[in-house]
Amino acid sequence: MRDSSYSAPLDEALFLLDHIVEWRGLFARPEFSHGDADLARAALTEGARFAETIIAPLNPIGDEQGCRLEQGRVRLAPEFVAAYKDFTAAGWPGLDMPELMGGQDLPLSVQVAFAEMINGACAAFGMVVVTLRAGGRLLCEHAEPQLVELIVPRLVSGEWSATICITEAHAGSDVGRLRTRAVRRDDGRYELSGTKIFISYGDHDLTGQIIHLVLARTPDAPAGTAGISLFAVPARNLEDGGSNGVSVSRLEKKMGLKASPTCVLDLDRAVGWRIGPELQGLKCMFTMVNLMRLDVAVQGVALAHAATAKALKYAAERPQGGPAEHAPVNIGQHADVRRMLLIMQSRTGALRAMVFEAARQLDLSRAAETEPERRAARMLAEFLLPVCKTCAAEGAFEIASLAVQVFGGHGYIADAGVEQYVRDSRIMAIYEGTSGIQSLDLLTRKVLKDGGARYRLFTAAVQQDLRRCEGYPDCRDLLAPLREVLQRLESCTSWLQGRATVAPRDVEAAATDFLQLVGLTAGAWMWLRMAAAAASGSDADRQRRHLARFFMQWLLPQAGVHESRILQGSALIDNTT
Ligand SMILES: Cc1cc2nc3c(=O)[nH]c(=O)nc-3n(C[C@H](O)[C@H](O)[C@H](O)COP(=O)(O)OP(=O)(O)OC[C@H]3O[C@@H](n4cnc5c(N)ncnc54)[C@H](O)[C@@H]3O)c2cc1C
Secondary structure, three states: OOOOOOOOOHHHHHHHHHHHHOOHHHHOOOOOOOOOOOHHHHHHHHHHHHHHHOOOOOOHHHHHHOEEEEEEEEEEEEHHHHHHHHHHHHHHHHHHOOOOHHHOOOHHHHHHHHHHHOOOOOOOHHHHHHHHHHHHHHHHHHHHHHHHHHHHHHHHHEEEEEEEEOEOOOOOOOOOOOOOOEEEOOOEEEEEEEEEEEEEEEOOOOOEEEEEEEEEEEEOOOOHHEEEEEEEEEOOOOOOOOOEEEEEEEEEOOOOOOOOOOOEEEEEEEEEEEEOOOOHHHHHHHHHHHHHHHHHHHHHHHHHHHHHHHHHHHHHHOOOOOOOOOOOEHHOOOHHHHHHHHHHHHHHHHHHHHHHHHHHHHHHHHHHHHHHHHHHHHHHHHHHHHHHHHHHHHHHHHHHHHHHHHHHHHHHHHOOOOOHHHHHHHHHHOOOHHHHHHHHHHHHHHHHOOOOOOHHHHHHHHHHHHHHHHHHHHHHHHHHHHHHHHHHHHHHHHHHHHHHOHHHHHHHHHHEEEHHHHHHHHHHHHHHHHHHOOOOOHHHHHHHHHHHHHHHHHHHHHHHHHHHHOOOOOOHHHOOO
C-alpha cells in the first residue's frame, strides 16, 4: 500500500508571508485593499486541509493508473474528475485572478503558497491549474475585450481549461523554427494547421472545453521568432461543441507525472482568434511563459518539501545501528543521516523563500507606490525567475533523490512514496525552458544585454539586507559568508562582462555555473533575512537559525567551485585534443 500522506508547510508559508513578503504592507496598497492578511490566512489554512485530504490521495492513484487515450479522447482516473469538481466548486482556480473575471484577486505570493500545497500533494493534478491560470492572465493582457469576457470567467471558474502549445518535433528550445501555419479567413478568424507535441493536458475529461494557446506562422511571415503570432483555438467549436479540427494522435508514456496527459495535437484547419498583434506572438506568449516558470519553481519547492517531510518522519522512526548490546537507535541520530536531512531542509527553505521573494516582486510590480518602484520590482523579478525555476527544479530532483537515500532500500520501493518524487520532479528542469536555456537567458539577457541593470538591483538588495542585519546578534555568523559569495559573484560578473564581446563562447560555457552561483547567493540572502526574522526562542525559530548557519557554512563553499569553472572560460570544453 503506497504512502499517500502529505503534510502541507502552512507554518513556513505564513512565516514567509509575514517576514519576507510582508503581506500586511501589500494589503495596505489600493490594488489589494479588498483583501487582508486574516482572510488570506484563513484561505491558506483551508487550502492546507484541502491539499492534505482531497488532493494527496490522488498522487499514488495517478502514478499507478496514469491516463488513457480512448477513441481519440483522454480519460483520467475518476478520482481526479471528482477532486477537480471539488477544487473548482471551492473557487480555488481564482485565488489571484481578477475580481471582474470572478476571481478573488489576492496577491500572487498568496497563490504561490497555496500552489505549493496542491503540487506537493499531487503535482500531476497541479499541472492543469498552472496552464489554466497562466492562460487566463495571458488573455486578460493581450486579447480583445469580447474574447476576454467570453473565455476568462470560464477559466477562472474552472469550467474550461487552457494549454500552452509551443513545441513541435523540430522546434523545442529553438522555438523560431516552428512551422504550424495560420491563414486568415474572411471573418477575421484564422485556420491553423500543424502538429504540436508534448502538450500538457492537451486533452482530458476534467473540463468540457479546452482553449489551446498556440504559436504559429502566418503566410509570408519572416523566418525565426520574428515571424511568430499567437492564437486562441478552442478544442471544440463554441457554437455546437462539435469538432474544431483539433485531435490527439498520441498520448505519451513517460517517466513521471503520469496522470498529467502529455499529448501530440494535430491541428487541421482548426479555427481560432489571433491574440495580440501579428508577428508579436512570442512577446505576448511570454506573459504565460513567465508565470509558468514561476509555477514550475513552485512545483520544485513543493516536491522538495514533500520528500524532505517524509524523510524526516522516517529518520525519526526507523531503528538501525548503534551498539549491539542496546536497542538500535533511530537513523536520524547518525551523523551522515543528519547531514542529508540538513542539506534537504536548508536547500528547501532557501528555495521556498526565493520563490516567495520573486512572487513578492511581481506583486510589487503591480502595487508599489511609484512607477520607478514598480519598474524596479518587475526587473528584479525578471532576474530572479530563471534562477528560481532552475534551482528549484534541479533542487527538487536532488532532494528527492536524497530522500530515497535516507529511506535506504525501502525508498526504492514504491510503497514508501518517495521514488515517485524523483521521477515526477525530473521533468521540471526540462519543460518551460531547460536549465541550459534558463542559464543563457539569465547571463546574456538579464545581465550582459541590459548593461547590468537587473543584476545591480539584485546585488543592491542583498547589500541593503547585509547592512540592515549588521546589528542582529543572531546574524553575526552569517554576514561574512554572504559577503564572500557576493564578492565572488561580482568578480565573475565583471570578468564575463569583459569577455562578452571578445570571447562570447566563454559566456556560453559559463552560463550554468553562473546561474548556480547566483542561486547560492540568493539562497544565502534569503537565509540571512529568515534568520533575522527568527528571533524568538521557539523551536521553529531555533531550527531556522541553525539551518541558516548550515546553509552558509556547508553549502555555500560550493560557490568557489562555480567561480573557478566560470573563470576557465571555454578552453577545456572546446579543445578536446
Ligand atoms: C512532460 C512534458 C510536458 C511538456 N509540456 C509542454 C507543453 O505543455 N507545451 C509545450 O509547448 N511544450 C511542452 N513540453 C516541451 C518542453 O517544453 C520541451 O521538451 C523543452 O522546451 C525542450 O525542448 P526539446 O525537448 O526539443 O529539447 P532540445 O531543445 O532538443 O534540447 C536538448 C538539449 O540541448 C540543449 N540545447 C538546445 N538548444 C540549446 C542552445 N541554443 N544552447 C545551449 N543548449 C541548448 C537543451 O538545454 C537540452 O539540454 C513538455 C515536455 C514534456 C516532456
